Amino acid sequence: MDFALTDEQRMLEETLTRLVADQVSPTQRRAMLDAPRQAPSTLWRTFAELGLLHMPFSEAVGGLGGDGTDLMIIMQALGRGLVPEAYVAGLVLPGQLLALTANSVQQTRWLAPLLEGEHQLALAWQEHGARYDAFAVSTQAIKHNVQWRLTGRKDVVLNLEAAAAYLVTARLESGKLGLFILPAGTPGLSLHLYRTMDDQAAGDLTLDDVTLPDENCLSEDVSEALIDVLALGRAALCADAIGAMEEACDQTLAYLKDRKQFGLPLATFQALQHRMVDMHLHLEQSRSMAILACTSLSLPADERDYKIAAAKAYCGESARFIAEQAIQLHGGMGMTEECHVAHYAKHLVMFDHYLGDSDYHLETVSDQLSVA
Amino acid sequence: MNLTFSPEEQAFRAQVRRFLADALPGDIRERVRLGRHLRADDHLRWQNILSAQGWLAANWPTEHGGPGWGPVERHIFDEECAAAHAPTVVPFGVNMVAPVIMKFGSPEQQQHYLPRILSNQDWWCQGYSEPGAGSDLAGLNTRAVREGDHYIVNGQKTWTTLGQHANMLFCLVRTNPDAKKQAGISFLLIDMQSPGITVRPIITLDGAHEVNEVFLDNVRVPVENRVGEEGQGWTCAKFLLTHERTGIAGLGHAKQALRHLKSLASRIEHRGKPLLALPSFRLRVVKAELELMALEVTNLRVIAATRDGGAPGAESSLLKVRGSELRQELSELTRRALGPAALPFFPDFLHGDAPLDDANAQSASASAQYFNRRKLSIYGGANEIQKSIVAKTILEM
Numbered sequence: 001m002d003f004a005l006t007d008e009q010r011m012l013e014e015t016l017t018r019l020v021a022d023q024v025s026p027t028q029r030r031a032m033l034d035a036p037r038q039a040p041s042t043l044w045r046t047f048a049e050l051g052l053l054h055m056p057f058s059e060a061v062g063g064l065g066g067d068g069t070d071l072m073i074i075m076q077a078l079g080r081g082l083v084p085e086a087y088v089a090g091l092v093l094p095g096q097l098l099a100l101t102a103n104s105v106q107q108t109r110w111l112a113p114l115l116e117g118e119h120q121l122a123l124a125w126q127e128h129g130a131r132y133d134a135f136a137v138s139t140q141a142i143k144h145n146v147q148w149r150l151t152g153r154k155d156v157v158l159n160l161e162a163a164a165a166y167l168v169t170a171r172l173e174s175g176k177l178g179l180f181i182l183p184a185g186t187p188g189l190s191l192h193l194y195r196t197m198d199d200q201a202a203g204d205l206t207l208d209d210v211t212l213p214d215e216n217c218l219s220e221d222v223s224e225a226l227i228d229v230l231a232l233g234r235a236a237l238c239a240d241a242i243g244a245m246e247e248a249c250d251q252t253l254a255y256l257k258d259r260k261q262f263g264l265p266l267a268t269f270q271a272l273q274h275r276m277v278d279m280h281l282h283l284e285q286s287r288s289m290a291i292l293a294c295t296s297l298s299l300p301a302d303e304r305d306y307k308i309a310a311a312k313a314y315c316g317e318s319a320r321f322i323a324e325q326a327i328q329l330h331g332g333m334g335m336t337e338e339c340h341v342a343h344y345a346k347h348l349v350m351f352d353h354y355l356g357d358s359d360y361h362l363e364t365v366s367d368q369l370s371v372a
Numbered sequence: 373m374n375l376t377f378s379p380e381e382q383a384f385r386a387q388v389r390r391f392l393a394d395a396l397p398g399d400i401r402e403r404v405r406l407g408r409h410l411r412a413d414d415h416l417r418w419q420n421i422l423s424a425q426g427w428l429a430a431n432w433p434t435e436h437g438g439p440g441w442g443p444v445e446r447h448i449f450d451e452e453c454a455a456a457h458a459p460t461v462v463p464f465g466v467n468m469v470a471p472v473i474m475k476f477g478s479p480e481q482q483q484h485y486l487p488r489i490l491s492n493q494d495w496w497c498q499g500y501s502e503p504g505a506g507s508d509l510a511g512l513n514t515r516a517v518r519e520g521d522h523y524i525v526n527g528q529k530t531w532t533t534l535g536q537h538a539n540m541l542f543c544l545v546r547t548n549p550d551a552k553k554q555a556g557i558s559f560l561l562i563d564m565q566s567p568g569i570t571v572r573p574i575i576t577l578d579g580a581h582e583v584n585e586v587f588l589d590n591v592r593v594p595v596e597n598r599v600g601e602e603g604q605g606w607t608c609a610k611f612l613l614t615h616e617r618t619g620i621a622g623l624g625h626a627k628q629a630l631r632h633l634k635s636l637a638s639r640i641e642h643r644g645k646p647l648l649a650l651p652s653f654r655l656r657v658v659k660a661e662l663e664l665m666a667l668e669v670t671n672l673r674v675i676a677a678t679r680d681g682g683a684p685g686a687e688s689s690l691l692k693v694r695g696s697e698l699r700q701e702l703s704e705l706t707r708r709a710l711g712p713a714a715l716p717f718f719p720d721f722l723h724g725d726a727p728l729d730d731a732n733a734q735s736a737s738a739s740a741q742y743f744n745r746r747k748l749s750i751y752g753g754a755n756e757i758q759k760s761i762v763a764k765t766i767l768e769m
């Protein structure tokens with residue numbers, strides 16, 4: 001057993017923490033959110049230079065072979081700064097799916113530029129009315145000779161606007177789940193773009209009889225790879241939430257020490273001290289769960305998914321507790337757009353709506369509850 | 373003991389329901405139902421309809437033009453209004469400053485202001501909180517200095533709800549900096565059009581413009597706009613706060629939210645079954661149901677105790693704590709029920725007039741409302757402060 005980071009990992013953590021502190025202040029973050037989405041941002045290019053875009057991929061596909069701990073370090077630092085870059089949605093998830101399914105021609109065309117920071121992608125797996133079930137897919141793909149025709153709709157696709165292409169799951173005539181890559185602008189596609197409640201760029205993607213050559217089919221049976229990638233995404237989101245929880249707790253503590261009422265700092269009131277301790281407890285227990293999740297990625301699928309479901313459910317509840325208390329202890333201030341902690345609170349609450357909420361994951365754990 | 377409503381009370385409920393069905397404009401009902409922000413004109417249109425019916429000032433006595441309802445009728449009225457998606461009456465005039473003017477105001481003030489409130493001529497806002505005086509309201513710093521027959525007011529108020537629409541401000545100011553904290557405060561009625569007043573919006577985390585900062589820079593206020601004696605402001609303020617807290621449990625809203633949640637969760641599917649059948653989710657809905665049942669009876673107990681007049685005491689703090697927690701939990705469950713559909717945020721639809729397709733429109737407000745409802749445990753005396761009141765006055769700790 002060893003909870004220590006390697007020297008390289010400590011360096012990664014320091015570099016990234018400094019980068020986020022320097023380049024993603026609240027004002028800079030606002031400007032980044034308001035900037036046009038298409039071109040890779042300056043920050044994304046810096047990520048590329050630092051090797052962050054190669055980090056989570058195996059050497060076999062041209063990556064740096066980083067493990068779950070590396071991913072955790074990166075995500076936690078991004079979460080701390082609420083960095084508005086689609087590291088998971090635009091890089092890790094679609095990239096890992098490509099790594100698992102694409103042939104070498106497809107990898108050269110789509111994966112290599114992704115790792116170089118030349119383009120970003122999006123993964124469209126979620127459908128209306130299916131809640132968090134990645135396999136309740138009604139988008140259909142039918143093969144005519146050497147061409148595929150796709151019809152359906154995907155909801156809340158993150159990074160839709162900036163993506164050069166979309167990885168889309170669709171039900172095949174075989175009954176299996178297939179995976180396709182659709183370049184932006186393919187005829188028959190329409191996009192409804194919006195922001196999520198926590199300021200992430202997203203949109204709905206409608207496919208109206210989209211015709212694709214066979215080379216755009218990445219897999220005719222993507223189920224197993226999709227399960228792997230969703231597990232990876234969930235672990236990454238837990239680490240991201242830890243970063244945001246840390247910052248929400250720090251900001252709240254600082255506020256309690258600074259703000260005075262009745263002639264005393266709020267931090268001197270015992271009711272609030274205990275509340276702050278509860279927040280801290282939630283953070284530390286969640287941190288443990290996130291470590292568990294990120295270090296489980298190389299376990300057999302069943303065991304991995306059990307632990308990651310547990311972590312995602314646990315972190316979901318903690319994230320909300322911390323968010324609600326952060327607002328409450330800031331009083332009216334915590335309700336305002338101007339107050340930074342409000343943005344952390346929004347991110348932490350909406351965390352539960354990405355890749356399955358606590359109820360969804362509790363059910364997984366409950367179904368497999370080990371009684372031994 | 374008997375917890376049923378009398379036949380007269382049931383008939384009253386039917387009458388209110390019929391009125392709401394006939395009189396509430398469809399577009400306003402739809403805006404409320406979808407959780408969209410109401411424009412000033414929406415509020416006014418509805419309040420004028422209520423005024424014409426004689427039901428705007430639900431808690432006023434008949435001598436001032438109220439309907440003469442008791443607490444049970446008011447409770448029924450609130451509940452039916454929430455169920456019908458009627459806008460909540462903007463409380464600052466009718467429910468807050470009016471009782472203060474009735475109790476402490478001069479006959480001239482009563483004759484001038486009360487009819488104007490009843491006819492929606494004046495839109496009032498509440499100037500209590502300041503940047504440095506929230507929970508510690510008595511620590512307020514806005515200064516009023518007497519100069520002949522005027523006060524010169526300097527300072528800043530904040531969190532002023534709907535101040536952007538208001539033409540009148542009731543305001544706590546410090547008239548005597550040397551007296552004990554509470555004793556140096558006076559209650560002034562200030563015309564928002566007076567030179568020296570600036571209103572600046574505060575945007576809340578749900579993207580709404582609901583609250584404001586109000587700056588007062590050498591504002592001249594006639595002495596006759598003071599309610600009660602100089603230094604009696606704190607008495608007025610405390611009297612008003614008890615009125616602010618009647619109906620504070622928000623039972624009608626909670627009931628409506630629970631109804632909506634149950635209907636939503638039985639329509640939404642989770643792995644081929646209604647979400648409401650998922651044990652972890654169902655249990656939370658069941659617990660909310662129990663909390664609501666208990667709160668309803670607790671509320672009726674408080675109501676019964678005050679039936680013969682008199683504002684409720686520290687019991688209203690209990691109602692506020694539980695009521696706000698319950699409404700927050702319901703907003704949490706509603707957001708959660710929607711799953712990924714709770715993610716998209718459409719501020720131009722929610723806070724403006726932009727159109728939106730029906731599917732998105734139905735779920736658009738859930739997350740924004742969840743965040744907006746955080747205010748319920750902060751304003752009107754934060755829940756921590758309410759608990760301190762209960763500890764001190766009921767438990768004598």
Ligand SMILES: Cc1cc2nc3c(=O)[nH]c(=O)nc-3n(C[C@H](O)[C@H](O)[C@H](O)COP(=O)(O)OP(=O)(O)OC[C@H]3O[C@@H](n4cnc5c(N)ncnc54)[C@H](O)[C@@H]3O)c2cc1C
Pocket residue numbers: 259261262266269271272328329330331332333335497498499500501503505506507508530531532533534582583747750751752753754755756757
């Ligand atoms: C949406 C909204 C609308 C509002 N509308 C109005 C309005 O129209 N007019 C108006 O005058 N005001 C209004 N308010 C202001 C509201 O009354 C104050 O926000 C409230 O009194 C809390 O004050 P504060 O925000 O300064 O928080 P603070 O007083 O700074 O409190 C911060 C936190 O510390 C806690 N705390 C403070 N003191 C203690 C203690 N001694 N022991 C334990 N805990 C403590 C509080 O409970 C809170 O959780 C509004 C507020 C909001 C959010």
